[in-house]
Amino acid sequence: MAEKGNLAIGVDLGGTSLYAAIVNTDTGQIYGEAKRKTQAELGAVGVADRVAQAVEEALAQAGINRKRLIGMGVGVPGPIDTETGIVIRLTNLGPTWEGFPLAQTLGRRLKMPVVVENDVNVGAVGEHCFGAGRGCSDMVALFVGTGLGGGVILGGQLRTGFRGSAGEVGHMLVQADGELCGCGERGHAEAYASRTAIERSIRAAIAAGEPSMLAEVLQQGCSLLTSKYIERAYEAGDSVTVRAIQSAQYYLGLLIADCVNLLDPEAIVVGGGVLERMGDAYLEPVRGFARQHFLNKHAMESVRIVAAELGDSSGAVGAAVQAVRRLKGAA
Amino acid sequence: MAEKGNLAIGVDLGGTSLYAAIVNTDTGQIYGEAKRKTQAELGAVGVADRVAQAVEEALAQAGINRKRLIGMGVGVPGPIDTETGIVIRLTNLGPTWEGFPLAQTLGRRLKMPVVVENDVNVGAVGEHCFGAGRGCSDMVALFVGTGLGGGVILGGQLRTGFRGSAGEVGHMLVQADGELCGCGERGHAEAYASRTAIERSIRAAIAAGEPSMLAEVLQQGCSLLTSKYIERAYEAGDSVTVRAIQSAQYYLGLLIADCVNLLDPEAIVVGGGVLERMGDAYLEPVRGFARQHFLNKHAMESVRIVAAELGDSSGAVGAAVQAVRRLKGAA
Numbered sequence: 001m002a003e004k005g006n007l008a009i010g011v012d013l014g015g016t017s018l019y020a021a022i023v024n025t026d027t028g029q030i031y032g033e034a035k036r037k038t039q040a041e042l043g044a045v046g047v048a049d050r051v052a053q054a055v056e057e058a059l060a061q062a063g064i065n066r067k068r069l070i071g072m073g074v075g076v077p078g079p080i081d082t083e084t085g086i087v088i089r090l091t092n093l094g095p096t097w098e099g100f101p102l103a104q105t106l107g108r109r110l111k112m113p114v115v116v117e118n119d120v121n122v123g124a125v126g127e128h129c130f131g132a133g134r135g136c137s138d139m140v141a142l143f144v145g146t147g148l149g150g151g152v153i154l155g156g157q158l159r160t161g162f163r164g165s166a167g168e169v170g171h172m173l174v175q176a177d178g179e180l181c182g183c184g185e186r187g188h189a190e191a192y193a194s195r196t197a198i199e200r201s202i203r204a205a206i207a208a209g210e211p212s213m214l215a216e217v218l219q220q221g222c223s224l225l226t227s228k229y230i231e232r233a234y235e236a237g238d239s240v241t242v243r244a245i246q247s248a249q250y251y252l253g254l255l256i257a258d259c260v261n262l263l264d265p266e267a268i269v270v271g272g273g274v275l276e277r278m279g280d281a282y283l284e285p286v287r288g289f290a291r292q293h294f295l296n297k298h299a300m301e302s303v304r305i306v307a308a309e310l311g312d313s314s315g316a317v318g319a320a321v322q323a324v325r326r327l328k329g330a331a
Numbered sequence: 332m333a334e335k336g337n338l339a340i341g342v343d344l345g346g347t348s349l350y351a352a353i354v355n356t357d358t359g360q361i362y363g364e365a366k367r368k369t370q371a372e373l374g375a376v377g378v379a380d381r382v383a384q385a386v387e388e389a390l391a392q393a394g395i396n397r398k399r400l401i402g403m404g405v406g407v408p409g410p411i412d413t414e415t416g417i418v419i420r421l422t423n424l425g426p427t428w429e430g431f432p433l434a435q436t437l438g439r440r441l442k443m444p445v446v447v448e449n450d451v452n453v454g455a456v457g458e459h460c461f462g463a464g465r466g467c468s469d470m471v472a473l474f475v476g477t478g479l480g481g482g483v484i485l486g487g488q489l490r491t492g493f494r495g496s497a498g499e500v501g502h503m504l505v506q507a508d509g510e511l512c513g514c515g516e517r518g519h520a521e522a523y524a525s526r527t528a529i530e531r532s533i534r535a536a537i538a539a540g541e542p543s544m545l546a547e548v549l550q551q552g553c554s555l556l557t558s559k560y561i562e563r564a565y566e567a568g569d570s571v572t573v574r575a576i577q578s579a580q581y582y583l584g585l586l587i588a589d590c591v592n593l594l595d596p597e598a599i600v601v602g603g604g605v606l607e608r609m610g611d612a613y614l615e616p617v618r619g620f621a622r623q624h625f626l627n628k629h630a631m632e633s634v635r636i637v638a639a640e641l642g643d644s645s646g647a648v649g650a651a652v653q654a655v656r657r658l659k660g661a662a
Contacts, residue, residue, distance in 0.1 A: 079627055088627075138493055152593065154485060161595020162469055165627040168592040173585055173624075174507050183626055254504055261499040262483065262593070264492020293504075295514055296410055296496040 006328075007031075007064065009055055009072035009112075010320030012119060012312070013047070015040060015092035020054040021313065022062040022069075023320035028130030030313065032062025043096035044087075045105070052109045071112050073323030074102065075119035075315040082164045085116040115323040117158075119315050121167050123308075124151025125158050126318030127269045131309040138265040141308070142169055143272035144252065145227075147182055148190035152263070157331055158322060170194070172258055174251050192251035195274050199225040201244035202233075212240035227277040234278070246285065248274075253289025260303055261295045271308025280307050337659075338362075338395065340386055340403035340443075341651030343450060343643070344378070346371060346423035351385040352644060353393040353400075354651035359461030361644065363393025374427035375418075376436070383440045402443050404654030405433065406450035406646040413495045416447040446654040448489075450646050452498050455482025456489050457649030458600045462640040469596040472639070473500055474603035475583065476558075478513055479521040483594070488662055489653060501525070503589055505582050523582035526605050530556040532575035533564075543571035558608040565609070577616065579605075584620025591634055592626045602639025611638050 005026030012019045021033040034057035036050050051074070059066060078090040078097075085103020103114040124133075124141035133139040133153065142150040148170030152159040159166045170190035171183055178187035182196065191197055202225060206215045214225060214233050222229070233241035256268050268290075275282055287305045294300035310317060325331035336357030343350045352364040365388035367381050382405070390397060409421040409428075416434020434445040455464075455472035464470040464484065473481040479501035483490040490497045501521035502514055509518035513527065522528055533556060537546045545556060545564050553560070564572035587599050599621075606613055618636045625631035641648060656662035 079630075154490075159485075159594065162597045163595055163627070163630040163633065165630050166593065166595035168626050171592050171626045172503075173589050174504055176505050176582065176585055185624060185626070251507065254507055258504050258589075259593075261502050262497065262590075263490065264494055264497035266493045293516060295499050295502045295516070296494070299410075299494040299496050302494065 006070050006324045007068050008070045008320040008323050009058070010122075010316035010318070010323070011051055011055065011072065011074040012315030012319065013051060013074055013076050014038060014119070015077060018047075018051055018054060019312065019316050020051065020058045021316040021320070022058050022064060023317050025129075025321045025324045028317055030317070031064060032058040032060070034058040034061065038093070040093045043094065044100040044102070045096070047093065048102060048105045048109070051106060055110060066112070069112060071114060071323045071327045072106065072110065073115045073117060073122065073319030073321070074106065075117055075122040075319040076102070077119045079165065080116045080118065082115075082117060082160060085114060087116070113323075113327055115319075115326045117319060117322050118149075118151075118167070120149030121151040121158055121160070122318035122322050123149075123271070123314040124153055124167070124269075124318065125322050126310050126314035126316070127271065127308050128153045128156075128318075129321050130317060131314060132269045132306045133267055136266040138263065139267045139269055140169065140259045140263065140265050141269045141271065142252070142255070143308070144194060144270065144275055145273035146194060146196055148194040148272075154263070157325075169255065169259065172255060174254050189251060189255040193248045193255060195227055195230070198230060198244045198248045198274075201247060202230070202240055205240040205244070210240050213238045214241060227273045230274075231277050245282075249282065249285045250289050253286045254293055256286065256290040256305060257293030260290070260300055264300075265303070267304040267306060269306055269308050271311075271314065275307055276311055283307055337401050337655045338399050339401045339651040339654050340389070341453075341647035341649070341654070342382055342386065342403065342405040343646030343650065344382060344405055344407045345369060345450070346408060349378075349382055349385060350643065350647050351382065351389045352647040352651070353389050353395060354648050356460075356652045356655045359648055361648070362395060363389040363391070364647075365389040365392065369424070371424045374425065375431040375433070376427070378424065379433060379436045379440070382437060386441060397443070400443060402654045402658045403437065403441065403445045404453065404650030404652070405437065405445060405447050406453040406650040407433070407447060408450045410496065411447045411449065413446075413448060413491065416445060418447070444654075444658055446650075446657045448650060448653050449480075449482075449498070451480030452482040452489055452491070453649035453653050454480075454602070454645040455484055455498070455600075455649065456653050457641050457645035457647070458602065458639050459484045459487075459649075460652050461648060462645055463600045463637045464598055467597040469594065470598045470600055471500065471590045471594065471596050472600045472602065473583070473586070474639070475525060475601065475606055476604035477525065477527055479525040479603075485594070488656075500586065500590065503586060505585050520582060520586040524579045524586060526558055526561070529561055529575045529579045529605075532578060533561070533571055536571040536575070541571050544569045545572060558604045561605075562608050576613075580613070580616045581620050584617045585624055587617065587621040587636060588624030591621070591631055595631075596634070598635040598637060600637055600639050602642075602645065606638055607642055614638055
């Protein structure tokens with residue numbers, strides 16, 4: 001089936017679901033895939049087992065001899081020691097992940113070399129290779145969802161940093177001593193431009209007695225304002241929601257301007273749940289705010305600020321690519 | 332005299348003075364140098380003439396046959412088209428610089444190839460090659476003076492960006508919609524952590540009636556609170572000055588944390604007039620503020636935050652290095 005090119009497994013391990021794909025890392029083609037609930041309550045060992053099952057299912061679907069595979073890349077939502085494949089911590093997945101040797105565990109089980117990376121960093125690699133950033137030498141990816149993450153590609157390669165900790169775009173400062181961020185610090189872009197930030201503004205406005213169609217949703221006991229609810233209220237012109245979204249767009253624009261003023265990349269690729277749901281219409285005001293804040297406005301007119309193209313598969317595809325690069329010594 | 336290594340001229344062209352040096356770009360050694368007042372009122376043609384005179388003086392001092400020189404690099408305080416060596420604008424030097432073909436003008440006059448770069452970018456190159464950043468693969472340089480500029484070195488090379496506009500560290504956001512920055516935007520690090528920002532806080536406190544030993548200096552008609560005055564008042568424990576400096580140190584720390592969280596460099600090198608005058612004591616609180624705001628605190632403990640070592644010569648030395656790299660096709 002897979003005639004030419006390097007083949008690898010890519011896995012995107014999230015807090016609620018996990019996705020495994022057999023990827024041709026030269027073309028981006030996916031030959032087989034499988035999705036599962038993560039079931040984080042099973043702990044690190046149990047979840048690793050579910051990853052292995054999903055990989056076996058994807059392999060069976062692809063009908064590929066596993067000897068043709070170069071290895072496997074796993075993107076996880078938190079810091080890891082990329083040299084050893086040991087997880088530092090995965091806050092969303094529980095305490096059993098602290099210090100868990102994920103690369104070793106999966107490598108033994110699946111009998112192949114495993115590389116572990118940050119999920120949004122490999123998402124950036126996926127978009128760079130086969131999505132909205134293809135052909136760019138340098139780009140920054142921003143994924144707007146529950147949090148705000150991303151990655152930096154320079155000279156065609158993921159910028160991992162001197163200690164493997166680079167690319168924390170969501171934790172760049174926009175307002176010193178401002179809103180509390182998910183990381184425990186204050187004033188980061190994530191605290192102003194993520195879905196969680198939009199939700200927090202909406203809740204605050206409703207709590208302050210402002211009328212909103214989302215008040216009813218919250219009264220019905222909905223614990224989370226998902227992008228779906230937010231989109232509906234926005235499209236209906238709900239003023240509380242419109243204001244919350246405009247604020248998030250403003251700060252996302254400021255963050256993009258910061259990245260551009262520092263790194264002058266060819267393109268900025270914006271993806272994640274909020275973008276996928278609301279589409280390019282979400283991005284147009286963001287572009288405007290960003291351009292207003294470029295330092296060298298004339299030169300920077302040509303910065304492309306574009307929507308991500310791979311959707312949910314960017315992480316798995318990028319993880320497979322990064323695994324091949326690292327195992328072949330090219331990253 | 333200069334036995335081995337590549338030789339080039341490096342020039343640092345500032346708003347008030349200019350400095351030319353004959354540099355061995357393999358060792359950093361300076362064989363001859365000359366300094367002059369810029370006399371910006373002479374306009375671009377007149378100032379270019381003064382640069383050429385300084386270069387001739389430095390050459391005569393070095394006693395080097397100009398045929399041994401690979402070329403010349405000039406660092407200027409503003410944006411340029413690095414491909415053509417045409418100045419975009421130099422706000423501090425007046426309107427005649429807009430669109431001035433500096434590389435061509437100096438190249439014809441001195442009969443050698445000339446490369447023009449941003450002054451703080453080449454300052455970063457100088458510190459990277461022969462100053463506090465030597466041996467680092469990746470570093471960020473920050474120069475705190477009238478403004479706040481710097482440069483980003485990645486993989487041993489100056490990050491110039493896709494359009495030659497990268498490295499605007501002083502214009503990274505710390506407070507959205509905050510204090511007015513020299514660039515016309517609001518909330519940038521320069522508006523909080525430069526000498527100008529320190530001066531503005533002191534003036535505001537004095538205008539509000541707070542007692543300060545600098546009130547007298549201002550009453551005597553001093554138009555500028557130089558680093559010398561500020562240092563004296565700080566050492567004397569003048570509370571208005573101490574508070575203004577602590578605020579600048581805090582924001583400089585936040586800026587450093589931002590650079591580290593995004594790029595995870597090996598080192599941060601901090602120089603410029605304020606640092607040179609106040610020394611490493613200025614940097615110690617900055618280190619503390621930065622470390623408090625590193626996202627990955629454990630891994631980032633090893634980030635070196637160090638004082639620049641080359642002082643005033645970093646720009647000229649870096650300009651010479653960058654000229655050799657570009658003329659030899661290595662940058």
